[in-house]
Amino acid sequence: MSALVLASRSPARARLLADAGVSFTVQAAELDEAPLKARALARGRSPREVACDLAEAKGLAVARGRQGLVIGADQTLDLEGRLLDKPPTLADARSQLQALRGREHRLHAAVTVSEGEAVIWRTVETVRLRMRGFSDGFLDAYLTREGEALLGCVGAYRLEAMGVQLFEAIDGHYFAVLGLPLLPLLHFLRAQGHVAA
Template identity: 35%
Template sequence: MTARLVLASASPARRTTLRAAGLDPIVIVSGVDESQLTDLPPAELALQLAGLKCAAVAERADLPPDALVLGCDSVLEIDGEALGKPHDPAEARRRWQAMRGRSGVLHSGHCLRDVATGRTAAATGSTVVHFADVSDAEIDAYVATGEPLEVAGAFTIDGIGGAFVTRIEGDHHNVIGVSLPLLRDLVLELGHAWPDLWS
């Protein structure tokens, strides 16, 4: 029984990761307002946002009948605080000054819905990320690239920011925004075979 993956995310890194794993998702951006959820623990926030994104796209009438809709959202937890996308350079600079030489936990919520059955499976992947003790000049140069402004935690490991991450503990795909092992588990939970999603 084949199924078609629909990615409810605008993230090019998620799409690239999925394509490298043999999946070719249809991308439909959810348009969910991420600011509507507040005061949740970071891992729960990531999971709830993923659920909102999944639901927003799964309710559309123009999906393939065999669609599996995947919603994902990532937040970085430092000192118990959830850090999403900084959006402006000053905030990205402050984040990096607080993060450098330290570690945080990157939580990526995953929510997968089988449109044909209405069943949903969801889980959060968490990966510990250790940051280099970067200089103010490096922070300024990195922020000037624009890369950290629109990514959770103000960093990437698959781009310019990769040099500023010294070590991770856990699934590196999860830090990019979609954990392939976790997604496989959700696919199996909904009664599908992982190879059935390969394009």
């Protein structure tokens, strides 16, 4: 069985794979995502397509010139067709959460598997989430408790922690909210012999 590599810095993705019993190593893709996103948006790519483009770019960046399979993954937040990025500061996190409060948005979680110069498998899942109309007091307490951990999260929330209290409805898979469509990925990895059938 060839090596399996996760081309992501996301601790949530690594934890999901490890908890599922998948053996892998981590090598984050050294990509500047900002110009990739800007070019994709300039070409009229949707937030869902941008997630797919970034997952593919990350996987291929690590897969080139190495043996084995490489998992690339990315996630975008789509607020009525507008792509929101990870907030760079807690003030930006507050602004994002205020913009999302009481509204529905979508998370697009894309994953690819690459080998050498080719993407050999890909999928994307979309989850619809509706935030409740939480109070400013709750928002203050949330930002204080979660702190800078939110700066690594698109939408400034971690559903696996206190962020679950921000929501009134979620339609889609939990794993996709965490940034990895795990069930279809495991199905593919079983077919490749990386996970017991």
